[in-house]
Amino acid sequence: MIVVMKKGADEAQIQAISERAAGWGLKAHVSAGAEVTVIGLIGEEAAAQGPALEMMPGVEKVMPVMKPYKRASTEFHPEKTVIKIPPARHGDRGLNIGGPGVVVMAGPCSVENRDMILSLGAFLKGTGAHMLRGGAFKPRTSPYAFQGLGVEGLRYLAEERSVVGLPVVTEVMDTRDVEMVSEFADVIQVGARNMQNFNLLKVLGRCRKPVMLKRGLASTLEELLMSAEYVMSEGNTEVILCERGIRTFEKFTRNTLDLSAVPVLKRESHLPVVVDPSHGVGHWDLVAPMAKAAVAAGADGLLLEVHPDPAKAVSDGPQSLTPKRFKELMGELELVARAVGRNLH
Ligand code: PEP
Numbered sequence: 001m002i003v004v005m006k007k008g009a010d011e012a013q014i015q016a017i018s019e020r021a022a023g024w025g026l027k028a029h030v031s032a033g034a035e036v037t038v039i040g041l042i043g044e045e046a047a048a049q050g051p052a053l054e055m056m057p058g059v060e061k062v063m064p065v066m067k068p069y070k071r072a073s074t075e076f077h078p079e080k081t082v083i084k085i086p087p088a089r090h091g092d093r094g095l096n097i098g099g100p101g102v103v104v105m106a107g108p109c110s111v112e113n114r115d116m117i118l119s120l121g122a123f124l125k126g127t128g129a130h131m132l133r134g135g136a137f138k139p140r141t142s143p144y145a146f147q148g149l150g151v152e153g154l155r156y157l158a159e160e161r162s163v164v165g166l167p168v169v170t171e172v173m174d175t176r177d178v179e180m181v182s183e184f185a186d187v188i189q190v191g192a193r194n195m196q197n198f199n200l201l202k203v204l205g206r207c208r209k210p211v212m213l214k215r216g217l218a219s220t221l222e223e224l225l226m227s228a229e230y231v232m233s234e235g236n237t238e239v240i241l242c243e244r245g246i247r248t249f250e251k252f253t254r255n256t257l258d259l260s261a262v263p264v265l266k267r268e269s270h271l272p273v274v275v276d277p278s279h280g281v282g283h284w285d286l287v288a289p290m291a292k293a294a295v296a297a298g299a300d301g302l303l304l305e306v307h308p309d310p311a312k313a314v315s316d317g318p319q320s321l322t323p324k325r326f327k328e329l330m331g332e333l334e335l336v337a338r339a340v341g342r343n344l345h
């Protein structure tokens, strides 16, 4: 962090900065020039103190020199993070997220019933999908809309894992449910609306399951990376970043899927990046083109909503693919993956 003092700032003001910095455990290096004085502050937490320093008397401006995210950054950790998902059943192969293979997580928006989860899970496994998605706790805009089956839904997902063999990704919304959800899930999803629920992120940072963080509806990529930092700073380094579209003025799509997030996040961070075109566009007919584009852009995985009968879905039917369309898409994705030196295995 560099603090540039105002022209004519006096000794006492410069001294006050050094003392304040020492109070935060930072070292201050003062370079007094003929015109202005510049103070370099060194220490882990320097970046967080910018706003406080800016308000001190005699300060012209404060300039960060390091990224505010550390554990999530390529700067701090140049090797790519590969998250290993253990085999769902004895004898199955495990799964790598962030390796050469593109991981496809597919399933309904909400877990609706046992039959659906078991039969759709078996179908999806047959198409080559790698994980089953499905929400048991649903963050709905309306309190009157279906809120999810809760623990009953988690049990169906766990049954699918042991019978069919697809590992499970499911959302947690409440700190009080983290322990329970982590017993059932292979990857714990944090929904867009909770991306900055910092208490939830801290609790997830202390659990031992990978966490998939979905980008908030109006969050910058830096904010997404800072949320990853929250989880990682508590000890859990297995974080997956998920682009799922952001709010813009555009009305033809539910959100605006920001595919530039993929190369940006992959430049800034070593963490795997997943794209959710279903929530990104909101209409099933737009999902396949954006899924293919996401793989072409370098995504490590896709999160796709698939429903046996989208017209009857309790949530997100309009953006859900039919099983038939999903199967076709898997064939198309394989070709795109190969074209960019990846695969779908
Ligand atoms: C979901 O994946 O079903 C979901 C609720 O997503 P988001 O948090 O991105 O809206």
Ligand code: MN
Residues within 6 Å of the ligand: 109, 110, 279, 305, 315, 316
């Ligand atoms: Mn959904």
